Amino acid sequence: MRDNTLKYLLVLPAVLVVFATAIWPLVESLRLSFTVGRLNKPNFPQGYLGFENYTWAFWEEPAFWYSVWVTGIYTVLTVTLTTLLALGLAMLLAPGGRLRSGVQTLLILPFAMSPALIGVSFRFMFNPEFGLFDAFFGAVFPPLADISWLAHPQLAFAVCVMADVWGWIPFLTLVLIGGLASVPPETIEAAQVDGASGWRVFRDVTLPQLAPVLAVVIILKSIFSLKTFDQIFMLTNGGPGTATQTLSHYIYFNGMKYGQIGYSASVAWLMVIPMIFLTYAYAKFVFRKAS
């Protein structure tokens, strides 16, 4: 067989799978977002509504805006905290040596943990009666003991952020250690010989060299933060009330619990829009690297 035919035959199955498992559901979701789409009524999806689902979300549903707000704050906080802490940890671990390499190996573990399980373990640790944090605060700072962390809106939100940051720091750290390794040591030494302080070396030499890797990390983490579902579901299930209801959870709840597939599809599509920009930015980095 000629290479010219073969090369297309080789990619065909993969392209078909991607079409069937990703492109079709995207388009079908868009179609459903214009329908009534009530799961528990006959003749699904019960005819078209035009943009009514969207206008409903925008003007009649404070819960939608609230989950946009929750998701936004959640994304900003988790991306900032994870990136800063991971950068610090990467700087600490980058020099290598036995202890540091050992820790780098251990960093894989939290990342191999199912996010659902991370949610469970944090709910366990923040249990007000016998959780680890309760005991910790009982010992060092009694006023904070016996707090029902997950029953308080702001505290529950803080615990969700903590669990997310805990789960992602290891991965971001590993990426940034890789990035730091590509900063030529000569430039750092040259700056040090010139008498630059540690902070100046970091700001003027390391950081600019690290910028592309940092950008990749921030985009990637933003995408995963926006999509967050598993941990939240296991940790607070969106509660108390809707205090920790991210967009993914809001869509899940409306679609699966209330059977409003049409409405949740429209919210899901609103969520796709920021993803398009982030993916575009990410793809630019991938192809710059490839060429």
Added chain:
Amino acid sequence: MTGRQRKQIVNAIQITLILIAIFIMLIPIIWIFLAAFKSHVDVYQLKLLFTPTLKNFGVVFDAPYYLGAKLLNSSIVALVTVVVAIPIATMAAYSFSRFRLTGETAMLVMILATQFVPAVVIILPFFVMFRDIGLLDTRLGLILVNLAIVMPFAIWMIKGFIDGIPLDTEEAALVDGSSRIQVILNIVLPMAAPGLLTAGIFCFIIAWNEFLFALILTNKDAVTLPIGLALFKGEEGDLWNLLSAAGIIIMLPMFVLALIIRKYFVQGMTMGAVR
């Protein structure tokens, strides 16, 4: 203070910070490990010293939890997903790596982008379709949707590995009259084997830990391990010792697999944006 003393102090501070970081990193994991070996009474007391018991691991496999069935579902779903995805991804990856295709960049971006589509968007139409054709609560249904999350990683990762294989042996074999298919089977596949295994393990971990699809598509027969965690909610609240035992069964195999492929973890997750 001399320069050397200063250096020692800085180093000591750094080591302390690193130790604190390890401690924070391991605490949730250690906590689960401890609780899994505690008896029902001990788990509600914050004891570090207790008589360890293996009873929890027996209980989770018994009625009414039957974790064994979930373990089987998770294993089958993740394994079949990988076995289907890797050959398809390898074929595509080879083609992307070695040839110029019309619309190549568009295809690659599309494959990359599918990874970033929120899972909730993908699952709504699948739920409706599976309900109509009777694929709800089946392993087959789960495997089909899992392909959506695994394929982009597999293609990009394997492409990275094949890009790294030098062209000369392939070209020499072609000149000697081998066909392209022979070249792929006899030369490229053996050389790419470690890469394929790495990508396979990576995808297995992703499919094993997958949560949202299984939550929406299964309710009894095809329930996987992460969803099975929800079983351990008793009338009087969570049964933490059983949850922890189940947690260990979920995470321990993944720890082993992740350690095997740790060198490629970053490259895989970032799909080649960082190497």
